[in-house]
Amino acid sequence: MDRVKIEAKIKDIISEVTGINKDKILNSQSLGEDLGVDSLDLAEISFAIEDELEYIPSDQELDSVITVQDLVDMVADKKGINTY
Numbered sequence: 001m002d003r004v005k006i007e008a009k010i011k012d013i014i015s016e017v018t019g020i021n022k023d024k025i026l027n028s029q030s031l032g033e034d035l036g037v038d039s040l041d042l043a044e045i046s047f048a049i050e051d052e053l054e055y056i057p058s059d060q061e062l063d064s065v066i067t068v069q070d071l072v073d074m075v076a077d078k079k080g081i082n083t084y
Contacts, residue, residue, distance in 0.1 A: 003081050006053065007072045013048040014068065017041050027069040035068075045071075055079060 007027070015022035018035055031037040037045070042062060050056045055075055065071050076082070 001053075001079070001081070003072070003076045006076050006079070006081065009052055010049070010068065010072055010075065013045055013052065016048070017044045025068060027067065027072065029068050030066055031068065031071070032066075049075060053079075 011022045011025045014020070014025055014031075014035065014037070018037060018041060020035060025035065029035055031042070042065075046057050046062060053075055055078055057074065057078075061074055065074060
């Protein structure tokens with residue numbers, strides 16, 4: 001899986017959790033302020049990442065995530081994918 005596929009999957013997950021069309025989700029958007037993700041939503045996103053991307057984000061990692069891009073970078077980096 002490459003970074004582009006990780007990004008697409010994460011946007012799918014965010015879309016499923018929030019009900020926002022995935023085509024309207026931008027990497028620069030804040031999960032909380034722009035997309036309305038609360039702590040329960042973030043837990044759902046975390047479980048979906050575990051199921052669909054086979055990576056278990058720690059609470060500490062999730063606490064450092066602000067934007068969609070931060071989430072993409074976190075998963076890609078942990079999977080050893082550093083380029084597009």
